[in-house]
Amino acid sequence: KLWCILFNTVLHLYTARGLLLHELRKTNATKEQLYLHNHVQQLPQAIIIGVRKGGTRALLEMLNLHPAVVKASQEIHFFDNDQNYGRGIDWYRGKMPFSFPHQITIEKSPAYFITEEVPERIFKMNSSIKLLIIVREPTTRAVSDYTQVLEGKERKNKTYHKFETLAIDGKTCEVNTKYKAVRTSIYSKHLERWLKYFPVEQFHVVDGDRLITDPLPELQLVERFLNLPSKISQYNLYFNATRGFYCLRFNIVFNKCLAGSKGRTHPEVNLSVVTKLQKFFHPFNQKFYQITGRTFDWP
Numbered sequence: 017k018l019w020c021i022l023f024n025t026v027l028h029l030y031t032a033r034g035l036l037l038h039e040l041r042k043t044n045a046t047k048e049q050l051y052l053h054n055h056v057q058q059l060p061q062a063i064i065i066g067v068r069k070g071g072t073r074a075l076l077e078m079l080n081l082h083p084a085v086v087k088a089s090q091e092i093h094f095f096d097n098d099q100n101y102g103r104g105i106d107w108y109r110g111k112m113p114f115s116f117p118h119q120i121t122i123e124k125s126p127a128y129f130i131t132e133e134v135p136e137r138i139f140k141m142n143s144s145i146k147l148l149i150i151v152r153e154p155t156t157r158a159v160s161d162y163t164q165v166l167e168g169k170e171r172k173n174k175t176y177h178k179f180e181t182l183a184i185d186g187k188t189c190e191v192n193t194k195y196k197a198v199r200t201s202i203y204s205k206h207l208e209r210w211l212k213y214f215p216v217e218q219f220h221v222v223d224g225d226r227l228i229t230d231p232l233p234e235l236q237l238v239e240r241f242l243n244l245p246s247k248i249s250q251y252n253l254y255f256n257a258t259r260g261f262y263c264l265r266f267n268i269v270f271n272k273c274l275a276g277s278k279g280r281t282h283p284e285v286n287l288s289v290v291t292k293l294q295k296f297f298h299p300f301n302q303k304f305y306q307i308t309g310r311t312f313d314w315p
């Protein structure tokens with residue numbers, strides 16, 4: 017009996033994590049076959065819809081610490097990419113990881129938040145789906161967005177404009193709202209489009225700045241939102257002083273630090289440009305707090 021319980025626990029641990037799955041497939045005990053029979057690809061019950069550079073990867077990896085959460089490893093870009101969307105819902109399901117019925121599947125594709133067609137498409141799949149948005153202070157996020165693009169250009173030895181040139185319209189000296197890194201940070205505008213389809217209760221806002229400095233309280237709020245028992249603990253999150261960042265401990269043998277490319281150093285941006293952007297985002301931030309009921313200490 018004890019052996020059996022132990023066996024099932026171990027099996028569960030590993031299959032749930034998608035580890036050693038092929039090892040299990042090599043054996044063929046009836047018990048395993050029965051167990052794995054329940055192991056199916058499920059459509060997500062929750063989606064991290066954005067925002068880009070808000071910390072979507074960190075959030076997904078941290079939620080994956082929960083035994084009842086299974087993550088889609090890659091950004092699937094089903095709802096924001098017409099070609100993928102045209103492949104149909106079964107294609108989407110086929111991109112999902114295997115999970116057990118008591119588990120929930122989560123995927124993240126940050127482009128969903130800002131893409132026009134996405135809310136309606138997700139609504140058609142599941143009108144009661146739970147939606148997670150992780151945000152950071154809008155000006156910091158815009159610079160981080162710029163930095164990622166810049167690094168891509170530098171890798172290809174391409175020259176690139178300065179942030180200041182892109183973010184400020186050279187003719188009017190006003191904030192350039194056509195610049196994507198600026199537009200993405202106008203959170204309230206995007207959220208208003210989503211609210212044409214989903215009630216505000218179906219959204220949960222995660223503080224991306226706090227997720228980096230003190231992840232546990234943020235993760236506990238998400239557990240509650242997803243109706244999951246509180247399982248993620250301080251044991252699962254340990255601070256790595258070398259990286260200056262939390263690493264994840266799944267169990268005694270398996271831990272994981274997020275890729276080093278996260279947490280890049282930003283270029284120095286002209287202070288008057290920063291101030292101009294902060295002033296620009298201010299009213300949109302107020303609107304965002306008002307809609308979501310979550311207030312941040314953004315400028």
Ligand SMILES: *[C@@H]1O[C@H](CO)[C@@H](O)[C@H](O)[C@H]1NC(C)=O
Nearest residue numbers: 039040041042043044045046
């Ligand atoms: C699996 O089952 C097949 C046929 O039922 C048998 O020939 C084979 O030896 C079994 N493999 C293992 C690893 O038990």
Ligand SMILES: *[C@@H]1O[C@H](CO)[C@@H](O)[C@H](O)[C@H]1NC(C)=O
Nearest residue numbers: 059061062142143144145146
């Ligand atoms: C839709 O999402 C809700 C919330 O996660 C979930 O309870 C429900 O089972 C989902 N429905 C379908 C058909 O997947």
Ligand SMILES: *[C@@H]1O[C@H](CO)[C@@H](O)[C@H](O)[C@H]1NC(C)=O
Nearest residue numbers: 168169170171172173174175
């Ligand atoms: C970029 O430039 C450097 C130095 O000029 C060169 O060593 C490197 O191979 C170049 N990389 C690419 C991708 O062209």
Ligand SMILES: *[C@@H]1O[C@H](CO)[C@@H](O)[C@H](O)[C@H]1NC(C)=O
Nearest residue numbers: 256257258259263271273276
């Ligand atoms: C901490 O981070 C450093 C640098 O990335 C890495 O080499 C080391 O393995 C990490 N330590 C732990 C315990 O994760």
Ligand SMILES: *[C@@H]1O[C@H](CO)[C@@H](O)[C@H](O)[C@H]1NC(C)=O
Nearest residue numbers: 180184189285286287288289
């Ligand atoms: C920052 O930008 C303002 C106006 O765009 C300019 O007057 C100022 O000299 C710049 N400051 C620095 C340190 O480059």
